Amino acid sequence: MSEPAPQIDDLTEWQRLDPRMLLVHPVKEITRFLVPLVAVFVAGQASGGGAPWELLGVLFPVALGLMRYLTTSFRIAGGRVELRRGLLDRHVLSTPLDRVRTVDLTASPIHRLLGLTTLRIGTGTIATGEDDELDLDGLPTERARALRADLLHAAPATEVDPDADLTPQPPVLTLDLAWLRYAPLTSSGAVVTAGLLGAAGQVFGATGGIEVDSRTWDLGMPGWTVVALGVVAIVVLVSAVSVLGYLVTNWEFSLTRGPGAWHLRRGLFTTRETSLDESRVAGVTVAEPLGLRLAGGGRLSAIVTGLGAGQAGSSVLVPPAPREVLVRVAGVVLGTDSPAHAPLTGHGPAARRRRWTRAVGTAGVLGAALAVAVLLAGGGWWAVLGLGLPLLAVPVAADRARSLGHALSDGYVVARSGSLARRRDHLDVDDVIGWNLRATWFQRRVGLTSLVATTAGGRQSVTILDVPEPQAVALADATLPHVVRQFLA
Amino acid sequence: MARFEDVDPTPTPTLREPGQRVSPRARLMWQISNLVEGVVSVAILGAAAAVWDAVDLTWWMATIGLLAVAVYVGVVPQWRYLVHRWEVTETAVYTQTGWWARERRIAPMSRIQTVDYAESPVARLFGLATVTVTTASAAGALQIAGLDRLRARELVDELTLRADAVEGDAT
Structure with missing residues (x-):
């Protein structure tokens, strides 16, 4: 590295990041300051003064970038990673090597152009802000890879077998372009399109928009045709955006098993490599939102100890893909095929009835309120719409009732619930920290309880909804026998 | 503490309530x-x-x-007073809270990370305190509210000693 600044009292030296960042920082700063820069430019043009102001507008970001480079340094000493940054407000971030849970290598297009990458260390603390993240931005790609290997091996939780085969293994999973068909069925495409349409609307609004006079507006076709065409156009647009989004995010997706860790790689423009410490993978979740499920697909993510729900992006094991692929990868990651295949024990008639009363009952009350409101407002026959609401809830209730189930299979607690966003969690029994049994008066009356396994990863808990109490207690007892047995009646 | 041998091996196991009540x-x-x-x-x-x-x-x-x-x-x-109960054994902490919705929480002693003792201004007027036992899961904190202040102090010392005796980082 350039200009290492040796510390007298410590043999391990503070070092700067790669000097090529001097090129990256100004570009990033200029994009960040794009709006004020344009304003400065326009103001400069208007006042006729010109050059000096515009120059200042470019020099300022460059100076900021230089400052950032000069004031940031890191070292690995005494079993800790330390990152020092800031000019006026000095920050020293420090974390023990054995707390490293994940290592992320992210490279934006400009980083890739220069052969650099950003190394992010995930330690499992709930970071409160951008300043608390341990980012080494950036390092030469080869050096970052070597450092990642060192960091993951230094964590004592990973016991690497010295005789293990260190040659790269074939990936467990690589992206199949046929999976693109699932992209339009995810909600992300719709969200992005809505955002784009909203932004476009803002621009139109700001520029005066298109004046439409509904009396003279005539497209030469009936109104219904226009509406139908509009719907088709939106569907095509959403699908296109979804497919593009899927490609950009998951281009060259691959999941590989390295010594003691899982490596995930993906991204078209910005590449991202995530390494998950193998011993921290507490389980996997199969998410099957309704759209994907109807097409026979789903998504797989890992429950990683120390990674909260906020860092969920780091734990996607399989992007939207066919069910068989999810189940196969789940088997490989868990080290056993049975949990993902295990037949689930249903929760009985009382639990199913509860799904029905909760879905249809709620919709019925809402629908009735809507009907009354419409009638009071003089809407007349439109009140019938309110009665349609419970009808819509019927298939949801039936599906929710059918989804309920749990199992204890080969050392994993398996739980499934939900309809529109159905999920099946597989959690290692050793990662169950405790059990919560929650029951309202209604649930107690019919002998049900919601059983919650608490854990240190992902969403922090796995809920088994509305289990008959004896089954719940038996399951808790089977997973933590030395703990639960003493409290049995 | 009920021993396993004392438990009738019925096919429908049920949890009993924790043994201790909070202060009246x-x-x-x-x-x-x-x-x-x-x-x-x-x-x-x-x-x-x-x-x-x-x-x-x-x-x-x-x-x-x-x-x-x-x-x-x-x-x-x-x-709430009838529902709120707690019990601490050699190997676990067990609490029961709530009224309409009753929640029972069981955490092994080996998974305890911190033991908090808190007296709110109102609780102080009544000589009461709250003991909160946290684990590595954000969903797993066990809270015992309305304990007698002295009893709560004893409990904190007891829990700290027992949790310390266990190796590992409790995740």
Whole structure:
């Protein structure tokens, strides 16, 4: 590295990041300051003064970038990673090597152009802000890879077998372009399109928009045709955006098993490599939102100890893909095929009835309120719409009732619930920290309880909804026998 | 502590309640704080209704309000007192809280990360304290409210000693 600044009292030296960042920082700063820069430019043009102001507008970001480079340094000493940054407000971030849970290598297009990458260390603390993240931005790609290997091996939780085969293994999973068909069925495409349409609307609004006079507006076709065409156009647009989004995010997706860790790689423009410490993978979740499920697909993510729900992006094991692929990868990651295949024990008639009363009952009350409101407002026959609401809830209730189930299979607690966003969690029994049994008066009356396994990863808990109490207690007892047995009646 | 041999191996196991109750003074504390809460809420609702003149205050509205406060003060704290229980053994902490929704939480001693002792200003008036036991899961904290202050202190010392005796980082 350039200009290492040796510390007298410590043999391990503070070092700067790669000097090529001097090129990256100004570009990033200029994009960040794009709006004020344009304003400065326009103001400069208007006042006729010109050059000096515009120059200042470019020099300022460059100076900021230089400052950032000069004031940031890191070292690995005494079993800790330390990152020092800031000019006026000095920050020293420090974390023990054995707390490293994940290592992320992210490279934006400009980083890739220069052969650099950003190394992010995930330690499992709930970071409160951008300043608390341990980012080494950036390092030469080869050096970052070597450092990642060192960091993951230094964590004592990973016991690497010295005789293990260190040659790269074939990936467990690589992206199949046929999976693109699932992209339009995810909600992300719709969200992005809505955002784009909203932004476009803002621009139109700001520029005066298109004046439409509904009396003279005539497209030469009936109104219904226009509406139908509009719907088709939106569907095509959403699908296109979804497919593009899927490609950009998951281009060259691959999941590989390295010594003691899982490596995930993906991204078209910005590449991202995530390494998950193998011993921290507490389980996997199969998410099957309704759209994907109807097409026979789903998504797989890992429950990683120390990674909260906020860092969920780091734990996607399989992007939207066919069910068989999810189940196969789940088997490989868990080290056993049975949990993902295990037949689930249903929760009985009382639990199913509860799904029905909760879905249809709620919709019925809402629908009735809507009907009354419409009638009071003089809407007349439109009140019938309110009665349609419970009808819509019927298939949801039936599906929710059918989804309920749990199992204890080969050392994993398996739980499934939900309809529109159905999920099946597989959690290692050793990662169950405790059990919560929650029951309202209604649930107690019919002998049900919601059983919650608490854990240190992902969403922090796995809920088994509305289990008959004896089954719940038996399951808790089977997973933590030395703990639960003493409290049995 | 019930030994396994004593347990009848029935096919329908049930959890028993934790052994210890919280301090009876907790009931009085909950009654008084619920009374204050209830009266303030009803007063705010009444004042808002009078100021904005949205609805005509009728006798039955006032009756419902007073009835709700009466139940909140007369029934809920007693119910909660009957539900709130806790137990600490060599290997685990077991709590039961709530009233309408009852929640039982069991955490192994080996997974305990921190033991918190807190006295809110109101609790201090009654010589009570709250002990919170946290684990590595954000969903797994066990809270025992309304403990006698001295008893709570003892409990904290006991839990700290026992949790310390276990190796590992409790995740």
